[in-house]
Amino acid sequence: MASGKGGINRRDFLKIAAAAAAGLGAAGCHVDYPSFNHAEQQVLYSSTTSDPRTFNPILVTDTASGQVTGRLFDGLVNVNPLTTLPEPALAKSWDIADGGRTITFHLLRDVKWSDGRPFTAHDVVFTLATIYDPEVPNSSRPTLTVDGKPIVAEAPDDYTVVMRIPKPFAPLLYAIGFSIIPAHVLEPALRAGSFNRTWNINTPPRKLVGLGPYDLARYVPAQMMQFRRNPDYWMRVERDKVLPRLRGETVLIVQDQNAAYLKFMAGQTDVYSPRPEEVADLLDKAKSLGITVQKIGIDTGSLFFCFNRNPRHYVRAGRTNPKLKWFTDLNFLRAMAHSVDKQGMIDLCFHGLAVPAVSDVSPANKIFHNPNLKDYAYDLKLAAGLLESAGYHRAGSGERLDPEGNRIEFDLTTNTGVQTRDQMCAMFLQDLKTLGIKVNYRPLEFTTLVDKLTNSFDWDCVLIGFTGTIEPNNGANFLRSSGNLHLWNPNQKTPATPWEAKIDQLLDEGASVMDIKARAPYYWQIQQILHDQLPVIETVRQIAYDAYKTSLENFRDTVWGRYRPELIQFRES
Amino acid sequence: MSAAAPRTDIRLEAPPPERQASLGAKLRREWRLASWPVRLSTLCLAVFYILALGSPVIAPYNPTRQYRSLPDCPPMALHLAAPSEWRRGFFYAYPMRMTDAVRRTYAEERGVRTWVHLFSRGHIFTTAPGAPPYFLLGSDALGRDLFSRIVYGSRVSMFIGILGVAITFSLGITIGALSGYVGGLLDNLIMRWSEIEMSLPSFYFLLALAAIIPSGMSTVKTFFMIVAIMSFIGWAGFARVIRGMTASVRSVPYVEAARALGASRWRILRRHVIPSVMGYAIVAATLSIPGFILGESALSLLGLGIQEPAASWGNLLAQAEDVHALAHYPWILLPGVFIFLAVMSFNFLGDHLRDRLDPSHLR
Numbered sequence: 031m032a033s034g035k036g037g038i039n040r041r042d043f044l045k046i047a048a049a050a051a052a053g054l055g056a057a058g059c060h061v062d063y064p065s066f067n068h069a070e071q072q073v074l075y076s077s078t079t080s081d082p083r084t085f086n087p088i089l090v091t092d093t094a095s096g097q098v099t100g101r102l103f104d105g106l107v108n109v110n111p112l113t114t115l116p117e118p119a120l121a122k123s124w125d126i127a128d129g130g131r132t133i134t135f136h137l138l139r140d141v142k143w144s145d146g147r148p149f150t151a152h153d154v155v156f157t158l159a160t161i162y163d164p165e166v167p168n169s170s171r172p173t174l175t176v177d178g179k180p181i182v183a184e185a186p187d188d189y190t191v192v193m194r195i196p197k198p199f200a201p202l203l204y205a206i207g208f209s210i211i212p213a214h215v216l217e218p219a220l221r222a223g224s225f226n227r228t229w230n231i232n233t234p235p236r237k238l239v240g241l242g243p244y245d246l247a248r249y250v251p252a253q254m255m256q257f258r259r260n261p262d263y264w265m266r267v268e269r270d271k272v273l274p275r276l277r278g279e280t281v282l283i284v285q286d287q288n289a290a291y292l293k294f295m296a297g298q299t300d301v302y303s304p305r306p307e308e309v310a311d312l313l314d315k316a317k318s319l320g321i322t323v324q325k326i327g328i329d330t331g332s333l334f335f336c337f338n339r340n341p342r343h344y345v346r347a348g349r350t351n352p353k354l355k356w357f358t359d360l361n362f363l364r365a366m367a368h369s370v371d372k373q374g375m376i377d378l379c380f381h382g383l384a385v386p387a388v389s390d391v392s393p394a395n396k397i398f399h400n401p402n403l404k405d406y407a408y409d410l411k412l413a414a415g416l417l418e419s420a421g422y423h424r425a426g427s428g429e430r431l432d433p434e435g436n437r438i439e440f441d442l443t444t445n446t447g448v449q450t451r452d453q454m455c456a457m458f459l460q461d462l463k464t465l466g467i468k469v470n471y472r473p474l475e476f477t478t479l480v481d482k483l484t485n486s487f488d489w490d491c492v493l494i495g496f497t498g499t500i501e502p503n504n505g506a507n508f509l510r511s512s513g514n515l516h517l518w519n520p521n522q523k524t525p526a527t528p529w530e531a532k533i534d535q536l537l538d539e540g541a542s543v544m545d546i547k548a549r550a551p552y553y554w555q556i557q558q559i560l561h562d563q564l565p566v567i568e569t570v571r572q573i574a575y576d577a578y579k580t581s582l583e584n585f586r587d588t589v590w591g592r593y594r595p596e597l598i599q600f601r602e603s
Numbered sequence: 604m605s606a607a608a609p610r611t612d613i614r615l616e617a618p619p620p621e622r623q624a625s626l627g628a629k630l631r632r633e634w635r636l637a638s639w640p641v642r643l644s645t646l647c648l649a650v651f652y653i654l655a656l657g658s659p660v661i662a663p664y665n666p667t668r669q670y671r672s673l674p675d676c677p678p679m680a681l682h683l684a685a686p687s688e689w690r691r692g693f694f695y696a697y698p699m700r701m702t703d704a705v706r707r708t709y710a711e712e713r714g715v716r717t718w719v720h721l722f723s724r725g726h727i728f729t730t731a732p733g734a735p736p737y738f739l740l741g742s743d744a745l746g747r748d749l750f751s752r753i754v755y756g757s758r759v760s761m762f763i764g765i766l767g768v769a770i771t772f773s774l775g776i777t778i779g780a781l782s783g784y785v786g787g788l789l790d791n792l793i794m795r796w797s798e799i800e801m802s803l804p805s806f807y808f809l810l811a812l813a814a815i816i817p818s819g820m821s822t823v824k825t826f827f828m829i830v831a832i833m834s835f836i837g838w839a840g841f842a843r844v845i846r847g848m849t850a851s852v853r854s855v856p857y858v859e860a861a862r863a864l865g866a867s868r869w870r871i872l873r874r875h876v877i878p879s880v881m882g883y884a885i886v887a888a889t890l891s892i893p894g895f896i897l898g899e900s901a902l903s904l905l906g907l908g909i910q911e912p913a914a915s916w917g918n919l920l921a922q923a924e925d926v927h928a929l930a931h932y933p934w935i936l937l938p939g940v941f942i943f944l945a946v947m948s949f950n951f952l953g954d955h956l957r958d959r960l961d962p963s964h965l966r
Contacts, residue, residue, distance in 0.1 A: 288926040307927050308707040374671040378745055382704030449925070453745055455910045460669050471911055 068300055069581050069600035075299045077284040085238055086229040087209035090169050101257055101279070102240035103209035104155065104264075106135055106191075111590035114397065114500045116162040116203040119242065120149070120210060120264070130198030130544050135191040143212050145239045149264075151185030156213035158183045158221075166225055173205040173504050176541075198542050200549055204501035212239045225297075242275045243596050251263055255281045265596055275584075275599035283503040294577065295319065301578040301585070306383040306450075311576050315477055317579075323577045327589045328385055328500030330392045333451075334566040335370065335458065335491060337363065339520045343487045352436045353490060361420035363564040368413040369407035369461045375570050378457065379450040383575070387568040389557040391502060394589045397546060398502045400554035403561045414465055430466035440490040443482075446473040451493055453474040458493075483517060492517070493569070498531060500590060502553045503541050509556060510534055518565045529563050633959075640956040644948035651945055655757040662751035663729040663737065667912040670736055673699060675707045675932045678741040681719065685767075690717040694728075698735035707931070714848025741934035743922060746776035751940055752914040758914035760945065763830055763899045765891030770834035771841060772888050778838070780880070784853065784872065794846065797839035805836045830907060833898055841887060848880050882960035889953035893946035900942055916942045 048293040059592040068075055080094040087099035089222030090126045106121040118124075121135040141149040161170050162180045174181055179203075182194045195202065219228045229238060241264065242256035257279040265273045282299060284290040294302035297319070304312055304323070312323045337357040344354035356362045372386040388405045391398050421433035430438045440460060444451045452473065459469045469491075474482070494517070499505055511525040511534055525531035533556050560566060576587045584597040592598075624632070634642065670676075679696045695718050697711035719730050730737050739750040782793040820914055852858060857873050866874075880942050900917030902908030911914040919938035923929050929936065 251728075288924075291926065304926075306705075310703075311927065371671065374669075377704055378671060378674045381707065448745075449922075452911060456745055457669065457671075459912060460667060463667075472912075 043514060046421045047312045059339070068579075072275070072598055072600055074276050074279045074301070074582075074598065074600075076279070076301045077282040077290045077293060077299050079283075079287065079290070081283055082231060082249075082255075084230055085233060085246070086225075087211060088157070088166060088170070088228065089399040091169055091243070095274075097281070098246070098255065099209055100242070101244040102238060102242040102246060103211070104241045104243075105207040105209055106137075107203055107207045108501060109204060109207060109590070111231055111588040111593050114395070114590060116207070119207075124203075124440060126544075130200075131195055133192070133193045133195075133202065137189045137191065138264055139189055141241065142262045143214075143239050143241060144260055144262065145212075145215075146262075147212070147214055147239075148188075149210070149212075149241060150188040151191045152188070153210050153213045154191045155183050155185050156217060156220075157208065157210050160211065160216070160225065161208065163220065163225075166220075170205070172507060173201070174208075182393055188299065198544055200499045200544050200546070201541055204499075204504065210241060215239050220224055241288070244279060252283055252285075254283060257281070263596075274596035297579075300582060301576065303574070303576050304443045306381040306572060309383060310381070312577050313573075320580050321577050322580045323575060324587070326574045326576055326587045328392055328394045329574050330394045330570045330589045331390065331495050331571070332387060332390045332391070332498065332566075332568060333454075333493070333495040333570065334387075334568045335366070335493050336517050336566045337366070337491050338487065338489050338518060339565070343489070352432055356422075356432060356438065356440075357490075359420065360564065362422065363418050364406065365413040365422075365465070366418075366462075367564055367567045368409050368416065369458065369465065370406070370567060371408045371457055371461060372405075372455055372570050373408065375454050379453045380570065380572055383573045384570040385573065387571045388561070390560050390566060390568060391553065391557055392488035392498050392571055392589075395498065395500060398553045399551055400557040402423070402541075402554070403557065406567075410461060410464060428466050429468070438466070439470070441470045441472060442491045442493070443471075443479060443489055444473050444493040445476040445479050447476075455493055484514060484520065487520075501554075503537065506537055510537055527563075529559050543564065572592065608800045610672055620840040635708050636955040636959070637955060640951050644951040645779045647948040648952065651757055651761050651941070651948075652755050654922075655761040656743065658755050658758055660725060661727055662748075663726050663739070664748045666747060666755040666914050668747060670742065672701065672747075673709075673736070673738070673742055673746040674701075674744050675928075675935075676701075676709055676738050676742040676746065678934055679738050681739075682947040688700075693719055694719040694721070696737045699738075709958070718736070739803040740937055742918070743935065744928070749919075749934060749937065753916070753920055753941060754940065756916045756919055757941070759826060759909055759913075760896050760899060760917070760942065763826070763915075764828075764949070766830045767834045767837065767895040768888045768892055771837040771891070772884060774834070774838040775841035776845055776877075776880070779842035780849050780872070780877070782842065783846035783849025784876070786850070790846070794843065797842055800836065800839040801843075803836065808836060827910060829899065829902060830895075833895060837891070837894075841891075844883070844887070845880055848883065850875055852876050852879050856953060886953055889949055889956055894948045896942060896945055896949075916945075948961075 063239075071360035077080050078094055078097060080092070082095040082098045083092055084090060084095050085098060085102070087103045090096050090099055104120055106115045106119060107124075107587070109115070110117045116311065120138055120441050122138050123136045125134045125136075126132070127134065133549070135154070137149070137151055137154070143149055158165055158174075161168055161174060165374065176195045176199045177197060179196050184192050187191060193202075216225065216228060219225045231249070231251070233269045235249055238246055240260070243260055243265070245260050245265050246255065247258040248254075259272070259274055259277050261272070263273055267273060282293065284293060287305065290302065290305070291308055292298050295315075308360040309323065312319075312321065315325050317323075339354065339357045341350075341354065376382060376384040376386070385393075386405055388403045389400050391400065393401070396469075417418040417430065422430055422438065424430050432438055442455055445453055455471050457474075459471055462469050479492070483492065483494070496505070496508060496515075502509075507515040508517070510516060511519070511522040511530040514520050516522070519526055519530075522530070526535055536552045536556050540549050540556075544548045574589055578585050578587075579600075581601045584594065588595040637645070676699050679699060681694050681696055684691070684693055684695055695716040697713055698715055698717050699709040700712050701895060702710045703710050716737075717730050717737055719728050719737050723729060725768055728737075736742075736748060738748050740753065741749050743749055743752065778793055778797075782790045852875065858871060861871050898917075899908055899915060900920060903915050903917030903921060909918050911918070916938040919935075920942065923935045923939065
C-alpha cells in the first residue's frame with residue numbers, strides 16, 4: 031500500500047481504506063498485515079525451539095538461554111567469526127607482559143549499564159569472583175582454570191583490569207569472552223548466597239541489567255521473547271549512528287521444527303536454519319518468497335560413534351564382561367571404522383549436504399584442523415578380514431564369536447527424536463549385521479542418555495554429537511583423561527593408556543605456547559592419536575545453510591556465529 | 604409287564620434336535636445377511652491376515668535390506684511384456700536412477716528392464732538377486748522396500764490386537780464372572796481393585812512401563828511386553844461389565860427355572876450365564892482390537908514401541924510426521940491407509956456382530 035514519506039493524513043487513509051475495501055473483492059488484492067511488516071518496524075523475527083531456563087548469564091548451560099543472555103550482555107573480548115581471532119569489545123586493548131603471565135585490559139570509558147550506572151573495572155573483577163565461587167555452578171570455571179589455579183584479577187583504577195596467571199596460557203583470550211554482570215545489582219545476592227536463584231525466568235524483564243545490544247522487553251513462556259534496542263549500547267561505528275540498527279528482535283518459541291519451517295515459509299519469521307532436506311525447497315522458492323538461501327559452511331561440531339571402555343561398567347563382582355576386551359581391541363575398532371558407510375549416510379540422512387568427517391576438529395577450524403589424516407574407507411570385506419585375522423570368527427550359524435567363543439553383541443543408543451541419528455544407527459546396525467555382529471538399538475531420551483554417559487556409565491556404544499570450539503583447549507573436558515566428558519572412560523585418576531597420557535601432555539604443552547601458528551602442531555598430533563586409536567569413530571559433518579529475507583542488509587552467518595549482528599537492518603524501500 | 608399300561612409319570616419332553624446346518628451353509632447365510640460394508644471389511648481383514656501369515660512369501664524383499672542408492676524412491680510402474688517375451692517373464696519395470704541427491708528426484712532408465720518374476724525363489728513376486736529392485740509402493744528414507752515393510756509390519760499390527768484381546772478377555776471374563784457369580788467380599792475386593800486400575804492414567808503408565816524395558820531385549824520380546832502391558836491396563840473395565848451381566852443373569856426367570864429344575868451350578872454357568880455374556884464379549888472384543896492397533900501406533904510414533912529396524916504400521920507412519928517428507932514422498936502415508944482400513948473394518952465387523960449376537964437385538 032502507498033504510504034508517503036510524511037505519513038498518511040486522515041482523508042488519504044479513508045481513500046485508501048475505500049480502495050482497499052473495493053479491491054478486496056478483486057483477485058490478487060494484496061493485504062499487508064501490519065504485524066508481519068517487519069521491515070517497517072525494523073524488528074527481526076526469528077524462532078527458537080525451546081524456552082530459556084535462566085536469564086543469569088553465569089549460570090547458563092543450554093543454548094536457548096545462551097541466545098537470550100548473548101543479546102543482553104557483553105564480554106571484554108569478542109571472537110570474530112570470520113577471522114576466528116579475538117577482537118576488542120568492552121576491553122578496547124590489552125597488553126601482555128611478563129612472558130604471558132600478566133595481561134592488562136584497558137576498558138572502554140563512558141559505558142553505561144542499562145539502568146544508567148557506569149560500567150567499571152570492579153564489574154569485571156566481581157564477575158570473575160562469581161565464576162570462581164564454589165557455590166555458583168557454571169561452565170566457564172574449567173576453561174578459566176590454569177594448572178588448577180584461578181586467574182588473579184585486580185582493578186588498579188576504574189578502567190584497568192590486571193590479570194595474573196601462574197604460567198603462560200594461550201587460550202586465555204578465547205576464554206575471557208564471558209558475559210560481564212553488574213556488581214551493583216548482583217553483589218548483594220552473591221553475598222547473601224541467593225545468586226543461583228537471581229535472574230531466573232520468573233524475574234520481570236525490566237529488572238535485568240546488562241551491557242548488551244538489546245533489553246528484554248517481554249517474555250511469554252512457550253510463546254515469544256521481545257527484545258528492544260538498548261539506547262545506550264556502547265558500540266559505535268560512526269559517531270552519529272546508533273547501534274544496533276534494528277529497533278528490536280522478536281524470537282518466537284516454536285518447539286516443532288516443522289512448524290518453524292512453515293512459519294518461515296509464511297513470512298512470519300525472517301531468518302531460518304533449514305534442515306538438509308528443506309534446502310532444495312527453499313532454493314527453488316527463493317525468488318517467490320523473497321528470501322536468500324546461503325551455504326555457510328561445514329558444521330563445527332563432530333558426530334561420532336563411541337565405544338564404552340570404562341572398566342567401571344564391565345567389571346562386576348570380579349568378572350569382566352568380554353565387551354571390554356573387544357572395545358579396547360584396536361583391530362575390532364578398525365573393523366568398526368571400516369563399517370561406517372559415510373557416503374551412504376551423506377546421501378540418505380543428509381540429502382547429500384554433508385562431508386565425511388575424518389578428524390574430530392572440523393575443517394571449519396582452519397587453524398587447528400589437521401588435514402593430513404587418511405579416512406577409514408567403507409569396506410565391509412576389509413572389516414571382515416580384520417576381524418578374522420584378530421580371531422573373531424564366524425560360527426556355522428553366521429554369528430561372529432570372539433576368540434573366547436562369546437557371541438559379539440552390544441547395545442547401540444543415541445538420543446530420541448532426531449531422525450538423521452536414527453537412520454545413521456539403522457545403517458551402522460545393518461552393516462554390522464552382515465558382519466555377523468548383533469546390535470540392539472534403543473534410543474534414549476536426551477537427559478537419560480546424558481545421565482548414562484556421565485553418571486552411571488551404563489552403555490556400550492553411542493552415536494552422539496559435540497559442538498565445536500575455535501579454541502581446541504576449550505574441548506579439554508573431552509580430550510583430557512581426567513575430563514568429565516572424556517566419554518569412553520571419564521574422570522580417570524591417572525591416564526589408562528599411554529596414548530591418553532600423551533594427549534594430556536600435548537594439551538598442557540599446546541596451551542603454554544603463545545603463538546597461535548606454533549600451537550597448531552600440538553593439536554594436530556592429538557587428532558592423529560584419536561584417529562589412530564579410535565576411541566571415537568567419526569561419521570559425517572553437515573554442510574550448514576541459512577535462509578533469510580532478501581530485504582535484510584548486512585546479514586552474514588558463519589558456522590561460528592553471526593558476523594556483526596549489530597549492523598543488520600531491513601532495507602528502506 | 605403289560606403292554607397297555609398307561610404312563611403315569613410326567614416326563615419332560617425333549618425338544619426335537621435343531622436341524623444342524625453345516626458350517627458352510629451357516630457362513631453362506633451370514634454372508635447373505637451382511638451389508639456390503641461388512642462384506643468389504645471381512646475381505647479387508649482376511650487380506651491383512653493373509654499378509655501377516657504369509658509375509659516371507661508375499662514380501663518381495665527382506666524388509667531391512669537397504670538399497671542405499673534409492674532412498675525415498677517413488678512407486679514404480681509395472682509393465683506387461685509383449686507376448687513374444689513371455690518366456691523371460693510377464694512383467695517388467697524400468698529401474699530408477701537418482702538424478703538429484705539433494706532434491707531426491709528420480710528418472711526411469713528406459714534402456715534397461717528389471718524383470719519381475721512371479722512365484723520364484725519362494726516369493727510371489729520378486730526380482731533376480733543382483734538386479735535392481737522393483738518397489739511396488741516406493742521406498743523409505745533408507746531405500747527399504749515399503750511394500751515389504753508394510754507386509755512384515757502387518758504381523759505386529761494385526762496380531763497385537765488379537766493377542767491383546769485374548770489376554771484382556773480371558774482375564775476379564777474369568778475375573779468378572781467369578782466376581783459376579785460368587786459375590787460378597789470377593790466381589791467387593793475385585794471391583795475396588797479394578798477401580799484402582801481404571802483410574803491409572805493409561806498413556807503415561809504405558810510410557811513409564813515402556814521406558815523400563817531392558818535394552819537387550821529383542822523386538823519380538825518387546826512386542827510381547829507391550830501387548831502384556833496394554834492388556835494389563837485394559838481388563839478392568841471389561842471385567843466390570845461382565846460382572847454386572849453375570850450378577851443380573853443370576854436372577855432372570857430362565858436361570859431360576861433351570862435352578863428349580865435342579866440343574867447343577869456348572870450347567871447353569873455353561874448353558875445360560877456364559878452364553879448370555881458371550882455375545883457382548885465377542886462384540887466388545889472386536890471393537891477393542893482397533894484400540895490396540897492405534898495404541899501400538901501411538902507408542903511406535905513416540906519411539907517407544909517397535910524399534911528400528913523392525914517394522915510396524917505405527918513406526919512406518921512415524922516417518923510421515925515430517926512436513927517436508929509428506930509433501931515430497933506422499934507414499935510414506937500408505938501405512939496410515941492400512942491402519943485406517945484395519946480399524947474401520949474391525950469397527951464395521953464389531954457393529955455387525957452386535958446386531959447379530961447381542962441378545963437384546965435378537966429377533
